[in-house]
Amino acid sequence: MAEEETAAMAPGKAPKKLIENGIRNDGRKPEDLRNLKITVGVLKKAAGSALIEWGKNRIMAGVYGPREVFPKHNMNPNKAIINCRYAMVPFSSLEEHGRFGPNRRAIEIGKVGKHVFENAILTEQFPKTMIDINIDVLQSDGGTRVAGIVAAALALVDAGIPMRDIPCGVSVGKVDGTLVADLDKTEDNLGQSDMPVIFSPRTWDILLLQMDGMLTKKEVMDGIDLARIATQRVHEMQVAALEAKYGAAAAGDDDSQDESAA
Amino acid sequence: MEKQLILPGALAATTPRRMDGCYVDDGKTFVSVVSLKAGDKIIPLKGHYVPRIGDYIIGIISEERFSGYEVDINAPFPSTISARDIRETFQVGDVVSAKVRMVDEVHTAQLVEPRKLFAGRLIEIESVKVPRVIGRNGSMLALIKEYTGSDVFVGKNGRIYVKNGDIALSVMALLKISSEAHTSGLTDRIKELLEVESKKSPQNHVAPRPAVQERPPAGMY
Amino acid sequence: MITNEVKEAFVLDLMKKNTRVDSRGMLDYRQISVQKEVYENCEGSAMAQIGDTKVIAGLKLDVATPFGDRPTQGVIMFNAEFSPVAHPDFTAGPPDERSIELARVVDRGIRSAECIDLDKLYMEEGKVLGVFIDLFIIDHNGNLTDAAYLASMAALRTAKMPKYEDGKLIREERTAPLPVARDVVSCTFEKVGDKILLDAREEEEVSSSGRVTLATCGDDLLCASQKSGRAGFSRAEFESMIDTALAKRKELLKYI
Numbered sequence: 001m002a003e004e005e006t007a008a009m010a011p012g013k014a015p016k017k018l019i020e021n022g023i024r025n026d027g028r029k030p031e032d033l034r035n036l037k038i039t040v041g042v043l044k045k046a047a048g049s050a051l052i053e054w055g056k057n058r059i060m061a062g063v064y065g066p067r068e069v070f071p072k073h074n075m076n077p078n079k080a081i082i083n084c085r086y087a088m089v090p091f092s093s094l095e096e097h098g099r100f101g102p103n104r105r106a107i108e109i110g111k112v113g114k115h116v117f118e119n120a121i122l123t124e125q126f127p128k129t130m131i132d133i134n135i136d137v138l139q140s141d142g143g144t145r146v147a148g149i150v151a152a153a154l155a156l157v158d159a160g161i162p163m164r165d166i167p168c169g170v171s172v173g174k175v176d177g178t179l180v181a182d183l184d185k186t187e188d189n190l191g192q193s194d195m196p197v198i199f200s201p202r203t204w205d206i207l208l209l210q211m212d213g214m215l216t217k218k219e220v221m222d223g224i225d226l227a228r229i230a231t232q233r234v235h236e237m238q239v240a241a242l243e244a245k246y247g248a249a250a251a252g253d254d255d256s257q258d259e260s261a262a
Numbered sequence: 263m264e265k266q267l268i269l270p271g272a273l274a275a276t277t278p279r280r281m282d283g284c285y286v287d288d289g290k291t292f293v294s295v296v297s298l299k300a301g302d303k304i305i306p307l308k309g310h311y312v313p314r315i316g317d318y319i320i321g322i323i324s325e326e327r328f329s330g331y332e333v334d335i336n337a338p339f340p341s342t343i344s345a346r347d348i349r350e351t352f353q354v355g356d357v358v359s360a361k362v363r364m365v366d367e368v369h370t371a372q373l374v375e376p377r378k379l380f381a382g383r384l385i386e387i388e389s390v391k392v393p394r395v396i397g398r399n400g401s402m403l404a405l406i407k408e409y410t411g412s413d414v415f416v417g418k419n420g421r422i423y424v425k426n427g428d429i430a431l432s433v434m435a436l437l438k439i440s441s442e443a444h445t446s447g448l449t450d451r452i453k454e455l456l457e458v459e460s461k462k463s464p465q466n467h468v469a470p471r472p473a474v475q476e477r478p479p480a481g482m483y
Numbered sequence: 484m485i486t487n488e489v490k491e492a493f494v495l496d497l498m499k500k501n502t503r504v505d506s507r508g509m510l511d512y513r514q515i516s517v518q519k520e521v522y523e524n525c526e527g528s529a530m531a532q533i534g535d536t537k538v539i540a541g542l543k544l545d546v547a548t549p550f551g552d553r554p555t556q557g558v559i560m561f562n563a564e565f566s567p568v569a570h571p572d573f574t575a576g577p578p579d580e581r582s583i584e585l586a587r588v589v590d591r592g593i594r595s596a597e598c599i600d601l602d603k604l605y606m607e608e609g610k611v612l613g614v615f616i617d618l619f620i621i622d623h624n625g626n627l628t629d630a631a632y633l634a635s636m637a638a639l640r641t642a643k644m645p646k647y648e649d650g651k652l653i654r655e656e657r658t659a660p661l662p663v664a665r666d667v668v669s670c671t672f673e674k675v676g677d678k679i680l681l682d683a684r685e686e687e688e689v690s691s692s693g694r695v696t697l698a699t700c701g702d703d704l705l706c707a708s709q710k711s712g713r714a715g716f717s718r719a720e721f722e723s724m725i726d727t728a729l730a731k732r733k734e735l736l737k738y739i
Contacts, residue, residue, distance in 0.1 A: 066310065066338035077368065104583050111580040111711065115693075118713035122285055122294055126310075127368040129338045157270055160308025160388075162294035164285065165271035193595075195708070202271040202292070205715025209695075211708035212595045217725050220705055224718055242269055246296050249307055249444035250267040 018187055019176040025187075030180040031226060033170070033233055038151065038241035040158050048159025050241070052151035055184050056141035061151035063159040066129035074130070079123035081130045084114035086148055088137040094185070109145045110135075116149055116198050116207045122162040131161060142185040143171040146196045149208070154238055158245070166238055167207055169198035170230040172223045174215060179222055181230040195220070197227040201235045204228060265300045268293050274304050282306050298444065307444065311337045311389035311419040313371035317362040320384070320417035321373065323352045333358070333373060336386060336419045341371035348376060357384055357423065359415055379415065382425030385433055387440035389420035394443040395436060402449065406435050409456035431459050484571060487689040494690040498676040504687065505534075509680045510727055517633050517738040519641045526654075527642025527661065531634035531738070533682060535624035540616055540634035542642045544661075546606070546652060547613030557604020557611040561590040563618040563631065570623040570685075584711065586618060589631050592667045592698030592707035598639060603662045606647055614642075614661070625684040628696050629735075632669040636739045639663050667706060668735035669698040670728040674714045681727065695721070697728040705729075 018025055034055035043049035046062035069075040086109040090098040102110060117133060135148035146169045153167045173183045175191035188194055193213025200207055274284050275291040283295040283306030298305040321333035330345040331352055360373035395416055396403055403414055411427030424432045435452055442448055497503060513534030522528040527542035547558050563586035565573040604612035618631045643657035673683040673691035693714025698707035
C-alpha cells in the first residue's frame with residue numbers, strides 16, 4: 001500500500017525501470033527480503049516491546065495489559081478487548097513533515113491490525129480486561145503495516161500474553177510486471193500493485209490481506225504463495241529475536257520448587 | 263534434563279492436555295507463552311497471575327466497601343474480602359497476606375484469612391518466577407533466611423514481603439533470582455552474593471538493577 | 484431491541500441447517516436496485532439499495548489545487564458518514580474506524596482501477612478538478628461495502644462536468660460527462676460459523692467472525708481486497724471467493 005495518501009494517486013506510471021534483467025533497483029532478486037533485524041524487550045516500562053529494523057523502516061511496538069478497561073463501557077464480559085494503535089511520527093517519511101497521531105490511513109491499519117491480534121491472542125482467558133498494542137513508525141520505507149504487525153506480535157509474546165501463534169507476514173506486489181516480495185518505498189509508490197499479507201504460521205491461515213492496483217486471479221494466488229515463502233523467512237527472524245532474549249533460560253539447571261510442593 | 267525453548271504456537275502434546283501456558287486446538291495441545299520444554303513438562307517463562315483456590319497471595323487493599331474490601335492482587339482481575347469473614351478493619355493501602363477461597367468464572371477471587379503485614383518491605387516479581395525463589399524443597403528461601411535473618415513471605419502472585427534481619431540484602435538476593443531465573447548455577451551465585459554482601463554493613467549493599475519495577479511499601483504512596 | 488448474542492445464536496443455528504435468515508443461497512444477493520441522479524444540485528448522485536440497506540453517494544466537483552508530486556492530475560476523495568438514523572449503534576461525532584475503513588476500501592478499488600482519467604481533470608497551471616464522493620449511509624441492514632461501490636460507480640457514471648471559466652465552475656451549465664474508463668464492483672463475504680456467505684444481512688454480520696471484500700474491474704482483474712475481522716481464511720477459501728467475485732461481476736454491472 002502506498003505510504004502516503006498523495007502518492008497513491010495513480011499507480012502504474014513508473015517513470016524508470018524498477019527491475020532490469022531480473023534484478024531490482026537495490027540489487028535484490030524478486031523473492032529476496034531486505035535486511036531485517038528484530039530486537040525484543042527494548043523498552044523498560046512497557047510489559048512487552050520490540051524494535052524492528054527492516055530496510056530503512058524503524059518501527060517500535062509496545063504492549064500494555066491485560067488491564068482494567070477504559071472507557072468502561074467498552075468492556076466485554078467474556079474476553080479481553082484489543083486496542084491497536086498504529087501511527088507514524090511526523091518526521092518518519094522522506095517527504096513532507098507529518099503530524100503526530102493516527103490519520104485516516106493509520107486508523108484503518110490499526111483496525112485491521114487489531115483483527116489480526118484478536119485472532120492470535122487467547123482473549124477469552126482475560127475477561128473484562130483490555131490489551132493495548134502500540135505501533136509507532138519512526139522511519140518509513142514501505143511495508144510499514146506488516147513490519148509493525150511482525151514487531152507487535154513479538155511485543156505481545158514478550159509481555160507474556162497467551163497467544164495461539166505468532167502472526168507474521170510480508171508485503172508482495174507487482175513491479176514492472178513481475179511479482180516481488182517485500183516492496184520498498186519506491187517500488188510501493190511506483191509499482192503496479194501492492195498486497196500486504198499476514199499469516200498465522202501454525203495453520204497458514206490468512207489473517208490480513210489487502211490489495212491495491214490491478215491483478216488477475218492468477219497473480220493474486222501466486223502472490224499469496226510468494227508471500228508464504230517469504231513469510232517463512234521473516235518468521236525465522238522472529239524466532240531468532242525471541243531466542244536472543246529468552247534462549248539463555250534453556251541452558252539453565254532446574255532447581256526450582258517441585259510441582260507437588262507448590 | 264535437556265531443556266528446549268519453545269514459542270507460542272509450538273506443539274506441546276499430540277493429545278489434549280490441561281497445562282499452564284498451553285491451549286488445546288483440534289485435539290492437540292499447543293504452547294501459548296514463551297516456555298521451556300523438558301521432556302513432557304512445560305515450564306512457562308512468562309505469564310500473568312491467575313488466582314487459584316488455595317493460593318496464598320499478598321494483596322494491597324485498594325477500596326473499602328460496605329460489603330468488605332477490594333484487593334489488588336497483581337492480577338488483571340479484581341478480588342475481594344467479604345466483611346462477613348473478618349473482624350478486623352483495614353485501610354486502603356494496607357498490605358495483607360490472604361488465601362484464595364473461591365474464584366468465579368471471570369477469575370474474580372474471594373480472599374479469606376487476611377493478615378496485615380507491616381514494618382517490612384514489599385517487592386514484586388513475575389509470578390512464574392515464584393517457584394525459583396522458593397527453590398527445590400524451599401532450599402533457596404532457606405538460604406536467604408540463613409544469611410540475612412529475615413522473614414520472607416512469598417505470595418503465589420509474585421509479591422514478596424520481607425521483614426526483620428538484613429532486609430536490603432534479602433531484597434537484593436530476591437531480585438537477582440528474579441532477573442537471572444532459569445540460568446545455570448543460580449544457587450551458587452546467590453550463595454556467593456549472600457556470602458560477600460553479608461560481611462558488609464547494610465548501607466553498602468550495591469543493589470542490582472531490578473527486573474521488575476519495585477513498588478514502595480504500603481503507606482508510602 | 485434484540486441483542487447481538489441472541490441474533491448470533493439464531494444465525495449460527497440456521498447455518499448448521501445450511502440455510503439463511505431469508506432462505507437465500509449462501510452466494511446469492513438480496514434484491515438490488517440503484518436509483519441514479521436522485522439529487523439535482525450535486526454533479527452526480529445515486530442511491531443503491533441491497534435488500535433493506537440504503538446507501539447514497541453524492542458526487543461534487545470543485546476546483547482544487549493538485550498535489551505537488553502530480554501537478555497535472557485531478558484529485559479524488561472519498562468520505563463516508565454513518566448517519567445516526569441508519570442504525571442504533573451509530574452515533575453522531577467524528578468518523579469512527581468503520582466509516583474510515585469503508586471510505587478507504589471504496590477509494591482503493593476505484594483508484595486502483597484508474598476509473599477516472601485524472602489527466603483529463605487538469606484545467607490550468609495550479610488548477611485541477613477535484614472529485615469528492617461522499618457516501619451517506621441511511622439504513623444499515625448489512626453489506627454496506629457492496630452498496631457503497633454500486634452507489635459510487637452509478638454516481639460517477641451519471642456525473643456531468645460543469646463549464647470551467649476563469650478559474651471558476653459555472654455549475655448551471657453542465658456539459659460533458661465525467662470521463663470514466665471502467666466499472667468497479669465489489670463482493671463482500673462473511674465467515675459465519677464454518678461457512679462463507681455473500682451479501683450478509685445485519686444479523687449475519689454480527690454473527691460473522693471475518694470479512695473479505697474483493698473488488699473487480701474486469702473479467703479476470705481484481706483491483707482491491709480487504710480482509711477484516713478476527714477469523715483466518717485459508718488459501719483455498721480465498722481462491723473460491725475470487726472465483727465468486729469474478730462470476731458475480733456481470734450480475735452487478737447491470738445496476739450501474
